[in-house]
Amino acid sequence: MARKPRILFPGAFYHVYNRGNDRHPVYRDDEDRMKYLWYLTKYAKEMSVVLISYCLLTNHFHLFLRTLLANLPMFMHRLHSAYAKWYNKKRNRTGHLYGSRYQATLVQETNYSLKLSQYIHLNPVRANLVALPEEWRWSSYPHFIGSRPIPFLDSTIVLDQFGTTPEAQHDAYRGFVLEGLEEGTAWIEPPVKDGLFLGDDEFIAQIYAKYSTVDTKLPGWFLDDVRTPTIHDILSLVLQESGLSFGTLRESKRYNHTHWRGLFAFLSKKLANASTKQLSQILGLSPSATSKAIYRYESKVLSDRQLRKRVEKIVRSLETRAIGPKEKSDI
Numbered sequence: 001m002a003r004k005p006r007i008l009f010p011g012a013f014y015h016v017y018n019r020g021n022d023r024h025p026v027y028r029d030d031e032d033r034m035k036y037l038w039y040l041t042k043y044a045k046e047m048s049v050v051l052i053s054y055c056l057l058t059n060h061f062h063l064f065l066r067t068l069l070a071n072l073p074m075f076m077h078r079l080h081s082a083y084a085k086w087y088n089k090k091r092n093r094t095g096h097l098y099g100s101r102y103q104a105t106l107v108q109e110t111n112y113s114l115k116l117s118q119y120i121h122l123n124p125v126r127a128n129l130v131a132l133p134e135e136w137r138w139s140s141y142p143h144f145i146g147s148r149p150i151p152f153l154d155s156t157i158v159l160d161q162f163g164t165t166p167e168a169q170h171d172a173y174r175g176f177v178l179e180g181l182e183e184g185t186a187w188i189e190p191p192v193k194d195g196l197f198l199g200d201d202e203f204i205a206q207i208y209a210k211y212s213t214v215d216t217k218l219p220g221w222f223l224d225d226v227r228t229p230t231i232h233d234i235l236s237l238v239l240q241e242s243g244l245s246f247g248t249l250r251e252s253k254r255y256n257h258t259h260w261r262g263l264f265a266f267l268s269k270k271l272a273n274a275s276t277k278q279l280s281q282i283l284g285l286s287p288s289a290t291s292k293a294i295y296r297y298e299s300k301v302l303s304d305r306q307l308r309k310r311v312e313k314i315v316r317s318l319e320t321r322a323i324g325p326k327e328k329s330d331i
Helices: 028-048 072-091 111-121 156-162 166-183 202-209 231-242 246-251 257-272 276-283 287-303 306-322
Strands: 014-018 048-054 060-065 104-109
Touching: 014 072, 014 111, 014 257, 028 060, 028 072, 028 231, 048 111, 048 156, 060 111, 104 111, 111 156, 111 166, 156 166, 231 246, 231 257, 231 276, 231 306, 246 257, 257 276, 257 287, 276 287, 287 306
Parallel strands: none
Antiparallel strands: 014 060, 014 104, 048 060
16 A cells, blocks of 8 residues: 655644554653653754644654754654664664654644644543643643743744733633543544645645646655755755845855855755755855854744745745656756
C-alpha cells in the first residue's frame, strides 16, 4: 500500500505523532523525556519550527507545530535520529525505536487548532496516567493555563481565541479543556480527512486548488521528495526580489540592503544547509559576523509576524523554482 504523501508549504500547521516499535516505550524515565525535549527545542530553533503544544507519554508523543520553511521531514529526521541514537546508546541496544514513519496531519487554524490542543492535553487523562491534565508534567498544558511558562512555546494561535489578556486566556482555556473532559467529547480523536487533513471541506478544497494539478494529484514538489534548493537558487531569487546587484547585496551598508543580505544567509543556512564558512566567503564577512547576521534575522522572523509572512511568500516562490526530483540539480 502506497504511503500517504507529506503536504509541505511554508507556514503549515501540523499534528505530528508516532508510537514506539511494537508499542514499546520510547520514554522509560524522566531523563528520556528531558532529553527528547532538549533535542526538540534545539532543532526547532535551528530549523525555524514553531512549537505550539506537545505531550510526551510512555510509548508515543503528540506535537502541534508550525514549519516556517516547509521542512517538516528534515526536522523530524534530525530530531528522531538524534534521540534514537542517544536512547540506544544509553541502554546498549540496537534497532528501530519507532514502529513506523511518523504521522503528520495538516491542521486548519481557528476551531481545529482548539480541538487538537484540547485533545493533546487530555491524552494523559485518557491513558489513565493522571486524573487531571495539570498533573502530567510532560505536556504543555501548564503553560496554557499560566501555571508554568515554557519559553520555547508559541501558544498564541490557540490562546488568542480566548480573550485579550493573559489571565483571561488562561482561565478560559482551562475551562475549555475541563469542559471537554466532563462531557467526554475530548476523548474522541479529531477526525482526519483523506488521511491528510484536520479541517473543514473548504480548507481542504483550498489546499488542493492551490497546490494540486488539474487531475487533483499532488505534484512532486508538494511532497517530501522535493529537491533541496541550492545556494544558487536562493541567491538568484533574492537578487530578483530585491532588484539589487550581487555587488550591492554583498557590500552595501544600507539597512534595507542588509535586510536582503540577512534573508539570503538565513534561507541558505536553513534550506540549502550551507555552512557558515561558505556564506562568509560569498558575502565577504567573517564567520562570526555571518553567524550573527543569521541569528539576528532568525530572531526577527520568529518575533515579527509580518516579516514571517513575507519570508513565507518568498519561500513559496523559491519552491516553484525547485520543482523536480532531488537528484536533478540546475547548477
